[in-house]
Amino acid sequence: xxxxxxxxxxxxxxxxxxxxxxxxxxxxxxxxxxxxxxxxxxxxxxxxxxxxxxxxxxxxxxxxxxxxxxxxxxxxxxxxxxxxxxxxxxxxxxxxxxxxxxxxxxxxxxxxxxx
Amino acid sequence: xxxxxxxxxxxxxxxxxxxxxxxxxxxxxxxxxxxxxxxxxxxxxxxxxxxxxxxxxxxxxxxxxxxxxxxxxxxxxxxxxxxxxxxxxxxxxxxxxxxxxxxxxxxxxxxxx
Numbered sequence: 060x061x062x063x064x065x066x067x068x069x070x071x072x073x074x075x076x077x078x079x080x081x082x083x084x085x086x087x088x089x090x091x092x093x094x095x096x097x098x099x100x101x102x103x104x105x106x107x108x109x110x111x112x113x114x115x116x117x118x119x120x121x122x123x124x125x126x127x128x129x130x131x132x133x134x135x136x137x138x139x140x141x142x143x144x145x146x147x148x149x150x151x152x153x154x155x156x157x158x159x160x161x162x163x164x165x166x167x168x169x170x171x172x173x174x
Numbered sequence: 175x176x177x178x179x180x181x182x183x184x185x186x187x188x189x190x191x192x193x194x195x196x197x198x199x200x201x202x203x204x205x206x207x208x209x210x211x212x213x214x215x216x217x218x219x220x221x222x223x224x225x226x227x228x229x230x231x232x233x234x235x236x237x238x239x240x241x242x243x244x245x246x247x248x249x250x251x252x253x254x255x256x257x258x259x260x261x262x263x264x265x266x267x268x269x270x271x272x273x274x275x276x277x278x279x280x281x282x283x284x285x286x287x
Binding site for chain 1: 175178180183206208210215216217218219220223263267273274275276277278279280
């Protein structure tokens with residue numbers, strides 16, 4: 060059963076703590092992405108990775124960090140430097156190739172609440 | 175940078191009516207335009223997409239049209255059903271930035287029985 064999994068579905072943390080969100084895919088996709096979604100807003104790109112051991116900042120990378128040690132996994136760490144971390148976080152993946160295919164498939168999301 | 179504007183932010187229709195959602199993009203180099211449907215508490219699901227070499231694409235009750243000159247594209251849903259109620263997002267990509275998508279703000283569609 061192929062797909063993208065994110066865990067946990069709900070996450071609660073105290074202000075000042077770092078927290079890591081998990082994203083795993085078994086679609087054999089090369090590229091993976093992290094988005095943030097706030098109420099009434101579109102998705103904003105945090106980080107993306109096209110291949111293992113490489114990643115690029117998106118539009119709102121400040122206060123976040125990522126790693127891409129395995130093709131299947133792209134964890135996101137929300138650090139204490141992120142000023143407003145409470146949000147719905149979405150992970151996505153897509154294929155690469157020639158011709159490039161850009162369809163991104165999303166996981167179910169993790170709702171992070173920081174108090 | 176690329177900017178995508180989506181309208182309307184909310185849309186309410188009667189079951190069986192048609193619904194149209196419009197998006198405009200700023201970067202003429204954009205060449206891929208997907209539409210996503212997001213149900214409450216879930217991740218977005220790709221419902222249809224179009225590339226810049228095509229003006230229209232249809233899949234059953236859903237169609238997308240693209241006007242490259244005007245830099246806008248639209249989602250058309252015919253014979254709407256209550257299960258079409260969700261938030262719909264448009265997006266644009268240039269394809270040469272690792273598939274980076276820029277999303278519109280979303281449209282909350284409500285289909286009343």
